Amino acid sequence: MNVKFFLIIGSAALLFLLFILKLVVNKKLSERESISWLGIGIVVFVFSLFPSLLDGVATYIGLHYSASLYFFFAIVFILLVLVRNACINTKHKKQITALGQKIALLELELREKNDP
Amino acid sequence: MNNRSLIIIPAFNEEENIACVIKDIRNNHPSLSFVVINDGSEDNTQSVLKKNNASYITHPINLGYGASLKTGYQYALKNDYDFVIQFDGDCQHRADQIQKLFSAYQEGKTDIVIGSRYKKDNEAKLSIAKKLAHKIFSALIHTKNQNPIKDVTSGFQLLNKKAYSYFAFLEDFPTQHPDANFLLLSSKVGFKLSEIPVLMKERGRGASMFTRWKTFFYVIEMIITIFVIYLRSGGKNQ
Numbered sequence: 001m002n003v004k005f006f007l008i009i010g011s012a013a014l015l016f017l018l019f020i021l022k023l024v025v026n027k028k029l030s031e032r033e034s035i036s037w038l039g040i041g042i043v044v045f046v047f048s049l050f051p052s053l054l055d056g057v058a059t060y061i062g063l064h065y066s067a068s069l070y071f072f073f074a075i076v077f078i079l080l081v082l083v084r085n086a087c088i089n090t091k092h093k094k095q096i097t098a099l100g101q102k103i104a105l106l107e108l109e110l111r112e113k114n115d116p
Numbered sequence: 117m118n119n120r121s122l123i124i125i126p127a128f129n130e131e132e133n134i135a136c137v138i139k140d141i142r143n144n145h146p147s148l149s150f151v152v153i154n155d156g157s158e159d160n161t162q163s164v165l166k167k168n169n170a171s172y173i174t175h176p177i178n179l180g181y182g183a184s185l186k187t188g189y190q191y192a193l194k195n196d197y198d199f200v201i202q203f204d205g206d207c208q209h210r211a212d213q214i215q216k217l218f219s220a221y222q223e224g225k226t227d228i229v230i231g232s233r234y235k236k237d238n239e240a241k242l243s244i245a246k247k248l249a250h251k252i253f254s255a256l257i258h259t260k261n262q263n264p265i266k267d268v269t270s271g272f273q274l275l276n277k278k279a280y281s282y283f284a285f286l287e288d289f290p291t292q293h294p295d296a297n298f299l300l301l302s303s304k305v306g307f308k309l310s311e312i313p314v315l316m317k318e319r320g321r322g323a324s325m326f327t328r329w330k331t332f333f334y335v336i337e338m339i340i341t342i343f344v345i346y347l348r349s350g351g352k353n354q
Contacts, residue, residue, distance in 0.1 A: 024344050031341045032292070035333060038340065095177045102176040 005067070010048030017041040036084075040077055044070070120198040123150035123214075124188030126181050127205030131160040136207050138168050144211035151191055152205065153184035180291040181271075182298075189275075189284035200280045202273045209272045213314040217274040220312040227279040227307040230265060230299075231272035231314035249335060253296035256342050257303070265311050268296040272314060279307050290341065293334060297341040304349045 020037045023029040029037075047054045047070075058066035123141060127134050134152065141150050151171045154161050156178035165172045173187055185202060192200045201217060203209050213231060220229045233242055242250070246269075253268045275283075282305065283289050290297050302309060 021344075021347070024340070025347050027288075031344060032333075032337050034340060035336050098177050 006048045006051050009070070010045060013041050013045035013048060017045065036077075036081065040073075043073070119147050120196075121148055121201060122188070122192045122195070122197040122199070123148055123201045123203050124185060124192070125150060125152045125203050125205045126155055126184035126188070127152050127157065127161055128155040128178060128181070128184075129157045129159045129161060130205040131157070131164050133207045134161055134164050134170075134205050135168055137203070137205055137209075138165075138170050140207075140211040141203070145214060148201075148214075149197070150203075151188060153187050155179060155181070155184045180293075182289060182294040183291040185294060186284065186286075186289050186291075189280045193277075193281050193284050198277050200275050202271050202275070204271050208316050208318070210315055210317060213272070213316075214274075216312055216314055217272075220310055221274055221276070224310045225308075226310040227276050228299075228302055228309045229274040230267060230270050230309065230311045231274075231316070232267035232270055232311045233316050234266045234313060245331075252335075253338060253342070256339070257296050257300040263311075265299055265309060267311065268299060269293075272316070282307075293338070296338055297345060300342055300345050304345060 017038060020029065020034055020041060024031060024034045051066075054069060055066045058064075058069045061069075063069055063072075123145075125134075125137060130137075138150075138152075141148065149171070151173060152165055154165060154172050154174040156175045162172070162174060173191060175184065175187065179187075188202075189200060199218075199221075201214055203211075203214075209231070217229045217231055220226075250266060250268055254264045254266055257265070257268065279302065288301065290301075299309060
């Protein structure tokens with residue numbers, strides 16, 4: 001692969017890292033949620049700085065075309081993020097149920113106090 | 117000691133420890149008010165609190181340690197307390213050390229006094245990993261103090277009304293772990309900090325909230341948070 005390819009990938013990773021940082025600074029994304037995105041941005045950036053590292057990993061896992069490693073990692077990462085988001089979604093649903101029940105019971109208590 | 121002070125005790129699943137914390141406070145400071153913030157505990161913490169006739173506020177769901185402190189600040193503000201003392205619900209903090217925080221406040225007149233575990237005869241021994249983390253965080257946060265804060269994760273703190281009322285409704289207040297990031301934030305907004313050595317115990321019974329993986333992500337999250345505080349403030353102290 002040529003230098004141009006890694007230059008584009010490196011620049012894209014750097015822009016992505018800056019974009020994530022901007023989201024955190026502007027309070028659109030929490031520090032905790034930014035960990036995985038910053039992590040993947042750093043990994044891609046490091047691979048673009050050291051193309052031989054990408055080739056080495058690709059050869060190790062038996063890939064002939066090292067650029068496809070990016071796609072492999074991207075798919076794995078996206079799947080992990082989706083599963084994690086599904087878990088968070090489940091947790092939030094349970095919390096909303098608990099809050100709804102609590103409010104309903106408090107409302108009943110208030111009604112009984114005001115109208116015995 | 118100021119009797120218009122409130123001890124805030126955040127507690128999550130502390131059924132085995134909370135009774136000993138309440139007993140310790142009642143024995144050492146019978147005139148001081150305290151409130152336990154039961155942070156959506158899934159065990160019998162609430163029953164233990166009821167049984168001990170303790171004052172408590174229950175979060176309907178688990179909101180985090182920082183969110184519990186914030187609830188405590190709001191309660192303190194509503195009831196017009198002059199000071200709050202943060203006190204952990206796992207029996208690590210000792211009520212007989214509260215006086216030291218007040219004495220340090222009287223001497224230094226800082227807004228926040230931190231009770232530090234860096235004391236020779238402390239029962240609570242810090243692991244090498246924890247000491248290393250303290251060193252890193254301590255180096256990362258530049259407060260206005262002459263000496264850097266050593267125990268950046270100590271939850272044993274005294275805050276005056278000026279400080280706690282500022283944080284009571286602050287959107288940026290860390291909901292999970294207000295540690296080194298909280299100290300940096302405090303310094304950035306102009307609060308004066310001081311640190312004094314106090315005696316602490318080892319955690320009572322039950323498991324700590326920090327597992328190995330949680331500790332790893334805690335360190336990463338804390339570094340990002342510190343970095344972001346610097347970015348937001350443009351590196352300047354207010």
